[in-house]
Amino acid sequence: MAKTTVVVPEQVAMEVAAAYPCPGTTLFPYPPPRAGIAVRRKCLQAAQQLELGAGLRGGWVESMRASSPTHAKAAAALAAGVNEEHAAWMARHPSALGEFEQVVAASKGKQIVMFLDYDGTLSPIVDDPDIAFMSETMRMAVRSVAKHFPTAIVSGRCRDKVFEFVKLAELYYAGSHGMDIKGPAKPSSRHAKAKGVLFQPASEFLPMIEQVQQRLEEETRCIPGAKVENNKFCVSVHFRCVDEKSWGAIAETVRRVVREFPRLRLSQGRMVFEVRPTIKWDKGKALEFLLDSLGFADCSDVLPVYIGDDRTDEDAFKVLRRRGQGVGILVSKHPKETSASFSLQEPAEVMEFLLRLVEWKRLSRARLRL
Numbered sequence: 001m002a003k004t005t006v007v008v009p010e011q012v013a014m015e016v017a018a019a020y021p022c023p024g025t026t027l028f029p030y031p032p033p034r035a036g037i038a039v040r041r042k043c044l045q046a047a048q049q050l051e052l053g054a055g056l057r058g059g060w061v062e063s064m065r066a067s068s069p070t071h072a073k074a075a076a077a078l079a080a081g082v083n084e085e086h087a088a089w090m091a092r093h094p095s096a097l098g099e100f101e102q103v104v105a106a107s108k109g110k111q112i113v114m115f116l117d118y119d120g121t122l123s124p125i126v127d128d129p130d131i132a133f134m135s136e137t138m139r140m141a142v143r144s145v146a147k148h149f150p151t152a153i154v155s156g157r158c159r160d161k162v163f164e165f166v167k168l169a170e171l172y173y174a175g176s177h178g179m180d181i182k183g184p185a186k187p188s189s190r191h192a193k194a195k196g197v198l199f200q201p202a203s204e205f206l207p208m209i210e211q212v213q214q215r216l217e218e219e220t221r222c223i224p225g226a227k228v229e230n231n232k233f234c235v236s237v238h239f240r241c242v243d244e245k246s247w248g249a250i251a252e253t254v255r256r257v258v259r260e261f262p263r264l265r266l267s268q269g270r271m272v273f274e275v276r277p278t279i280k281w282d283k284g285k286a287l288e289f290l291l292d293s294l295g296f297a298d299c300s301d302v303l304p305v306y307i308g309d310d311r312t313d314e315d316a317f318k319v320l321r322r323r324g325q326g327v328g329i330l331v332s333k334h335p336k337e338t339s340a341s342f343s344l345q346e347p348a349e350v351m352e353f354l355l356r357l358v359e360w361k362r363l364s365r366a367r368l369r370l
């Protein structure tokens with residue numbers, strides 16, 4: 001798929017490269033080294049099955065059940081004493097707060113670039129996606145982070161919608177799972193000065209997305225609780241408020257409608273079906289595009305930190321693994337199959353992590369001045 005809209009990336013690259021030179025040559029190995037705690041493979045496998053594996057084995061409805069970590073099955077499993085599996089999982093994906101020193105040590109001589117998912121990462125998961133607001137304290141934490149590090153929000157949401165929630169003009173925004181990328185509207189002192197749309201690789205799909213949205217609305221209207229959300233270059237069909245008895249019906253309906261559009265594909269997030277173009281573009285590609293735009297294309301002295309909670313964030317975690325560079329942090333209270341190295345339990349911990357990062361940066365700068 002050709003890149004359809006590219007505005008100012010070279011200028012952005014030059015300006016940001018000037019602000020963030022790339023000294024030194026060391027490359028942080030990924031996943032980062034950590035204290036060895038024996039992982040019992042069997043327990044880990046059991047833990048992983050709570051999420052992705054269930055979908056593969058038991059079909060769509062099983063996958064839907066597994067798509068909410070708060071689902072009764074996962075909760076009951078934990079309550080019944082799957083603590084052992086949880087401990088094994090935590091050994092493989094330790095808390096980014098607990099291992100904070102290790103995370104920041106990895107950034108020595110490197111420029112941190114922060115990538116933040118929105119739902120479930122900056123805002124708690126709620127029933128109504130239209131009111132998934134982030135707290136003012138979280139906003140302040142993100143604002144502080146962006147003062148020190150180039151920062152991007154990478155979301156499945158429509159970019160305008162996620163901007164309405166975050167309200168910080170100094171950030172990069174990658175909406176529609178990275179298919180709609182825009183630089184900061186308000187340049188911050190040391191960061192990118194990009195204005196306007198940087199990249200929309202799926203523009204040609206806009207009419208098709210509108211058609212599929214219409215079809216999905218028509219066909220799911222009779223399913224109480226179903227909600228279709230237009231995310232510009234993709235569409236979400238929420239089933240969080242649909243009675244479990246109707247999950248088979250909604251899954252079948254969505255699959256049937258999507259089959260009418262061979263150039264669209266269907267995936268699943270947290271209690272949501274996601275319909276999007278078949279182009280090879282995802283949050284991982286968006287991360288790489290943003291790093292390139294920031295002037296870090298072939299630079300080993302950058303440390304991308306990506307924090308996200310959903311399956312679509314795995315594409316970004318995988319990119320970090322492949323590059324052998326960066327820190328992937330999964331937000332989850334429950335064991336999940338993931339390519340992330342670290343974990344945080346919930347948005348409150350994400351905020352704590354961001355604030356610690358800001359404080360650490362402030363102190364390092366103060367030390368340098370002494």
Ligand SMILES: O=P(O)(O)OC[C@H]1O[C@H](O[C@H]2O[C@H](CO)[C@@H](O)[C@H](O)[C@H]2O)[C@H](O)[C@@H](O)[C@@H]1O
Nearest residue numbers: 118119125126127129132155156236270271272
């Ligand atoms: O990439 P993200 O920013 O995490 O977006 C993924 C989806 O997030 C939203 O849905 C999720 O959050 C809702 C509000 O908490 C919740 O009701 C829903 O069950 C979750 O799946 C958003 O509404 C979707 O469009 C995004 O695709």
